[in-house]
Structures are given as C-alpha cells and as structure tokens.
Amino acid sequence: MAGAALLEQARQEAWSDEQVVRRVLAGETALYELLMRRYNQRLYRVARAILRNDAEAEDVMQDAYVRAYQHLANYEGRAKFSTWLTRIAVHEALARSRRHSRFQSLDNEEESKGRVMRSLASAGRNPEEAAYDRELGGVLEQAILKLPEDHRVVFMLRDVEGMSTDETAECLNLSPENVKVRLHRARAGLRKDLYARAGATAAQSFELHAVRCDRVVNSVFKELGLQG
CATH class of the missing domain: 1.10.10.10 (Winged helix-like DNA-binding domain superfamily/Winged helix DNA-binding domain)
Structure with missing residues (x-):
C-alpha cells in the first residue's frame, strides 16, 4: 500500500501507537511519520522548556526521533510508547543542556x-x-x-x-x-x-x-x- 494511503488508513481507523510500532517494525516504515506528527508538539514543548531555544529544541526533536527509530525494536511495551519517546527527548535535551553548561538568556x-x-x-x-x-x-x-x-x-x-x-x-x-x-x-x-x-x-x-x-x-x- 502506498505511503499516503497507509497513513490515511491509520488515521481513519485510529491505530494505537503500539499497532503503528509493530507495523513499522514489520517494514511499513512510512507509518513512522504518523508517530512523529502525533508527538511533535509534546517533544517540542519539553525540549523548549529545558533548552529555552527554538532551534535547539528542533534539533533535539530530530535527534530523539532518529534515536527512537534506531532503537524501536527495543521498545517492550511496558510503558506507553508516548512515555518512552518523551523520555528519550528529555534525555537528549538534558544532555545538550549540560554540554552548553548554561541556558540562553531570556533577553x-x-x-x-x-x-x-x-x-x-x-x-x-x-x-x-x-x-x-x-x-x-x-x-x-x-x-x-x-x-x-x-x-x-x-x-x-x-x-x-x-x-x-x-x-x-x-x-x-x-x-x-x-x-x-x-x-x-x-x-x-x-x-x-x-x-x-x-x-x-x-x-x-x-x-x-x-x-x-x-x-x-x-x-x-x-x-x-x-x-x-
């Protein structure tokens, strides 16, 4: 099934995160876009709250999604996928914050x-x-x-x-x-x-x-x- 049609089917049938993850792991990688669009706002907010910088927050989002995809097979379902993904973003943002050693000024x-x-x-x-x-x-x-x-x-x-x-x-x-x-x-x-x-x-x-x-x-x- 073409990527766009598959995404539309997933939206119409309200597939759960766990369903989407299983299908991504089975080779339907286009569905990973659905997970990203579901959690873009959350990951942006948590990264922005830690780093206080828009560009840095976007970088963290990208890094978190890449890391999550690379380790998707390690997701065991003991926690919600959203919690697992958010934890990755939090760790990425905190690591970046420590490297910078200080936050950007509000000014x-x-x-x-x-x-x-x-x-x-x-x-x-x-x-x-x-x-x-x-x-x-x-x-x-x-x-x-x-x-x-x-x-x-x-x-x-x-x-x-x-x-x-x-x-x-x-x-x-x-x-x-x-x-x-x-x-x-x-x-x-x-x-x-x-x-x-x-x-x-x-x-x-x-x-x-x-x-x-x-x-x-x-x-x-x-x-x-x-x-x-």
Missing part, C-alpha cells in the same frame, strides 16, 4: 515569545480575542521560563501536556512524590510571578479611554437635550 528570546503556549488560542476566536490569547500566551511563557529547570519540565509534562504523575515520574526518573513536590513549587512560582505582574498593571485595568469617555458624555447630553 535573546523575543522572536520566539509565545510559541510554547500557542495552543491557548482556540479555533473560531475573533481577531481581538486571538490577539489577547497570544499576549496571554507570551506572558505565561515568560513566567514558565523563569522557573528552575526541574520545576519547569515537570510543569510542562503535567499541566501543559496532561501526563499523569506516574508517566512524568518515569520520563524524568523521579519518584511520584518528587513529581508532586516539584509541580506544587512550579505552580506556586507561577502564581507569584503572575500576581506580581498583575499588581504592577492593576492601576491600568478597566480604563475608560478618551473615545469611550467622549461617547458616554455625548450620549447623555443627547438624551437630555443639552448642548455641549
């Missing part, structure tokens, strides 16, 4: 601001709502990137990707209790940062801008029959 990341949280914008939003979603996503991303690495990665896997405590623990070689502690601290750190940002701008909230002020005044004068 050099303006061009990629908001990408990690891009999924906050939902379909069907009007332009004003979409712009607000992008702005909110940028604020959240900056707050997430300020977290310590060990808290940041746990937050991304648990609260952004929706992985369970046990899956996250397996990906990061942590105990479930450690995952819970780090997640609690990550959420506390985000609350503190976001509340600080909100407090700094609270005085500008719900401002009555000049155009609206004029409109109200003019409407009242018109209703009362007064001359301005």
Whole structure:
C-alpha cells in the first residue's frame, strides 16, 4: 500500500501507537511519520522548556526521533510508547543542556515569545480575542521560563501536556512524590510571578479611554437635550 494511503488508513481507523510500532517494525516504515506528527508538539514543548531555544529544541526533536527509530525494536511495551519517546527527548535535551553548561538568556528570546503556549488560542476566536490569547500566551511563557529547570519540565509534562504523575515520574526518573513536590513549587512560582505582574498593571485595568469617555458624555447630553 502506498505511503499516503497507509497513513490515511491509520488515521481513519485510529491505530494505537503500539499497532503503528509493530507495523513499522514489520517494514511499513512510512507509518513512522504518523508517530512523529502525533508527538511533535509534546517533544517540542519539553525540549523548549529545558533548552529555552527554538532551534535547539528542533534539533533535539530530530535527534530523539532518529534515536527512537534506531532503537524501536527495543521498545517492550511496558510503558506507553508516548512515555518512552518523551523520555528519550528529555534525555537528549538534558544532555545538550549540560554540554552548553548554561541556558540562553531570556533577553535573546523575543522572536520566539509565545510559541510554547500557542495552543491557548482556540479555533473560531475573533481577531481581538486571538490577539489577547497570544499576549496571554507570551506572558505565561515568560513566567514558565523563569522557573528552575526541574520545576519547569515537570510543569510542562503535567499541566501543559496532561501526563499523569506516574508517566512524568518515569520520563524524568523521579519518584511520584518528587513529581508532586516539584509541580506544587512550579505552580506556586507561577502564581507569584503572575500576581506580581498583575499588581504592577492593576492601576491600568478597566480604563475608560478618551473615545469611550467622549461617547458616554455625548450620549447623555443627547438624551437630555443639552448642548455641549
């Protein structure tokens, strides 16, 4: 069966990861694309959370997929395929981070601001709502990137990707209790940062801008029959 037709069949019949893996190992290698497209977002997010750099995150994704393909026969199914794959990406990203010995400064990341949280914008939003979603996503991303690495990665896997405590623990070689502690601290750190940002701008909230002020005044004068 041609690659495109095979991919379409897999999508239509909602083949599980394990089904796809078995068929890839049996020689239907075109199906590996399906696995990559299923987990591109997750791998990007976890790599980006560790490395804080778009280009580096993409490199890690590619390395992780290559390594996973080369060792696909070693996947035994004891954990979910998604967990196994994510663990490979985490290890690749951490190894790259250690080689660099330090993270890229946040000051050099303006061009990629908001990408990690891009999924906050939902379909069907009007332009004003979409712009607000992008702005909110940028604020959240900056707050997430300020977290310590060990808290940041746990937050991304648990609260952004929706992985369970046990899956996250397996990906990061942590105990479930450690995952819970780090997640609690990550959420506390985000609350503190976001509340600080909100407090700094609270005085500008719900401002009555000049155009609206004029409109109200003019409407009242018109209703009362007064001359301005």
